[in-house]
Amino acid sequence: MKSMTEFRGVRVILMELVIVALCAVFSPIVFAPTPAAADDSPFDxxxxxxxxxxxTSISAADGRTTLTLPIPDGTRATTFTANAIVPAGVWRGWLDVSVGDRLLSRTDVPEGATTVPVRVPLDSAVPEPPDSVIVLSLKSTMLPLDRYCSFIPLDTQLILRDQLVSYLGSPTAPSTIADFLPPVLQQFTVFISDQPTAEQSDAAISLTAAIVAHYGAQPVRIVLRSDRELSSAPPDRPFERSAAVRANSDGNTELIYPEEPAPPRLYITGTGTALLDQVRLVTSNLAALAVSTSASAGAGTPPPILAADSMTLTDLGISGPSATGITHVTVSVPLDQTRLGRAARNIRVHLIGTYTPLTANAGGSLSVSVGGRTIATWPAEADGVLDRWIDVPAAVLGRVTNLDVAFRAGSDLGCGNGPTVSLSIDSSTVVTSAASGAPTPPGFESLPQALLPQVPVALTEQDFANTARAVAIVAGLQRMSTGPLAPELVSATDLVGGNSSGILIAPNGNVPDGVELPLRTTEGSTLTFTDPHAAFEQAITLGSELRYGTLQVAYDQQANRTLLVATSVDAAEELDRALGWLSADTRRWYASKGEVLFVAPGREPVTLTSPAADSPTSATTPDSGKLSIGKVLLASVALLVVLAGGYLLLRRRRASA
Structure with missing residues (x-):
């Protein structure tokens, strides 16, 4: 017994020496990974x-889809539950759920049902390596009400909501760096010095973007904390991870385990580019090779991010869509400007594909629309070959623009009495674009694509608070991007004096000269809103000075660039409240419109929208730049401020998801 005690003491001392050498500061005592006790605790x-x-939507008549369920190590999935919303016109039916060739459940839909509970046992489902996932195949079969119609339209949807997966077990704590990131992550905490160097701030911002990009649609909460709190911070829970970024002459990553069974913390050390190399290791493909508790990434150069003028659907990560229907069918091609790698204009799509060849007695047509607005239509050919260039007007562009391609042939006599037709878009379809002048759409809807391909980030003051603000903004922008962002910390002088788009953090109102903000305060109590897209300006003078925080999208016409500026008028705490409000619900970034997010003391966040962003575009009036006085006044009524018992009203839009 004594020899074991001595051995443990020697081991602890040796590990403490290693950590001191790496971090030059005191760190928690290191323990080997402690396996969690066998546990069948349930969680959902x-x-x-x-x-x-x-x-999840499935074509009700005869639809199929899949759901991929991650299975954390140390756990097993027991059930999948949901509520199925049954469409009108259904007599009865069933929903089959299987894994591979094995049927797991069949849920009957009785006559007259509008909502049916779905329960799928998963005990017999074996996770697929190497990602440890269960892929559920769902097949809907619904029969029509015979007394009304012997047909259910193929676009009628069975909808699953309230989807929940129940598990048993306790997620296993990672034993190597390769296992550090779990398949499901709810919170990631980054510890840095409360007086960080520019290198540490850069590493924290880059690590934030990499983690959010790695988890895609999962709403991972990002937290930045001072490393002074390391010793008192509670251990991470099963679906939480944390990393400490520290300066050291040698680049290294190492797992440090707490005393109690809990996930380890990842200590990332280094200086200069060596520190960034360790950060990139965490989410790179090479992490799978780090089957140890310690690893050091060698020098590496990230591949350049370039925006191409021409890309196929395959390049954009889109599989060629196809569909089948009665007399008419529609498929959607999503055009995501973040996948194009820039705010784009002059977008043209060379549609390549096939459709059902016409018979001698049947005519047909094809059309392309965006949001219900038809932008092209032409007669179908007898050979069934789709080969057509489509110009996408700037007025219909969004961050993501769904191009709806429709094919219609024959006569629809109702109740499925018509020809069955198909439409398929080939993945070799080409999308061409050019670099944008003024982003379309403008304002928050131009983000993050207007900042791509690289994303320079500048802090007017190099400190912890500004780093936290940059982390919150980069995390929000990354959630809206389908590809990884490449943030890089630069000086405010270089950003403002250059020609690149980027993010500027100036919380105390110390915005450098040369940056024209949409909303600014002059002479202490005059608020001026300027819209560079429509040559519009509105000024209002208040009875006294106003403190407020803002996040503003500033477009520089001369340099043809966009700056996202976080600033305030003597109210940095209001800027932080605005960023906290955005981070509290990931949907708020997506829903934000206009050029300015405004927060005054005691008020909810509101957005200020320019006439260019807020005016509806007529399908028959292509010249949307000509705005009536009424529209300008309506668009300027966007800001509500309570001050000294009076109200300032431009036009209030409560910024909500």
């Missing part, structure tokens, strides 16, 4: 936790 994860959509 909903579809949002798993990075899935809140609802």
């Amino acid at each position: 994860l909903n579809s949002i936790d798993l990075g899935l959509s809140p609802t």
Whole structure:
């Protein structure tokens, strides 16, 4: 017994010496990974936790889809539950759920049912290596009400909501760096010095972007804390991870285990590019090779991020969509500007594909629309070959623009009495674009694509608080991007004096000269809103000075660039409240419109929208730049401020998801 005690003491001392040498500061005592006790504790994860959509839609008549469920190590999935919303016109039916060739459950849909509970036992489902996932195959079969119609339209949807996966077990704590990131992550904490160097701030910002990109649709909460709190911080829970970023002459990553059974912390050390190399290791493919508790990434150069003028659907990560229907069918091609790698204009799509060849007695047509607005239509050819260039007007562009391609042939006599037709878009379809002038759409809807391909980040003051603000903004922007961002910390002088788009953190109002903000305060109590897109300006003078925080999207026409500026007028705490409000619900970043997010003391956040962003575009009036006085006044009524018992009203839009 004594020899074992001596051995443990020697081991602890040796490990403490290693940590001191790496970090030059005191760190918690190191223990070997302690295996969790065998535990069958139940827990549930909903579809949002798993990075899935809140609802799943299936063609009711004869539809199929799949759901991929991650299985954390040390756990097993027991059941999948949901509520199925039955469409009108259904007599009865059933929903089959299987894994591979094995049927797991069949849920009957009785006559007259509008909502049916779905329960799928998963005990017999074996996770697929190497990602340890269960892929559920769902097949809907619904029969029509014979007395009304012997047909259910193929676009009628059975919808699953309230989706939940139940598990048993305790997630295993990672034993190597390769296992550090679990398949499901709810919170990631980064510890840095409360007086960080520029290198540490850069590493924290880059690590934030990498983690959010790695987990995609999972709403991972990002937290930045001072490393002074390391010793008192509670251990991470099973679906939480943390990393400490510290300066050291040697680049290294190492897992440090707490005394109690809990996930270890990852200590990332280094200086200069060596520190960034360790950060990149955490989410890179090479992490799978780090089957040890310590590893050091060698020098590496990240591949350049370039925006191409021409890309196929395959390049954009889109599989060629196809569909089948009665007399008419529609498929959607999503055009994501973040996948194009820039705010784009002059977008053209060379549609390549096939459709059902016409018979001698049947005519047909094809059309392309965006949001219900038809932008092209032409007669179908007898050979069934789709080969057409489509110009996408700037007025219909969004961050993501769904191009709906429709094919119609023959006559629809109702109740399925018509020809069955198909439409398929080939993945070789080409999308061409050019670099944008003024982003379309403008304002928050132009983010993050207007900042791509690289994303310079500048802090007017190099400190912890500004680093935390940059982390919150980069995390929000990364959630809206389908590809990884490449943030890089630069000086405010270089950002403002250059021609690149980027993010500027100036919480105390010390915005450098040369940056024209949409909303600014002059002479202490005059608020001026300027819209560079529509040559519009509105000024209002208040009875006294106003303190407020803002997040503003500033477009520089001369340099043809966009700056996202976080600033305030003597109210940095209001800026932090605005960023906290955005981070509290990941949908708020997606929903934000306009050029300015404004927060005054005691008030909820509001957005200020320019006439260019807020005016509806007529399908028959292409010249949307000509705005009536009424529209300008309506668009300027966007800001509500309570001050000294009076109200300032431009036009209030409560910024909500």
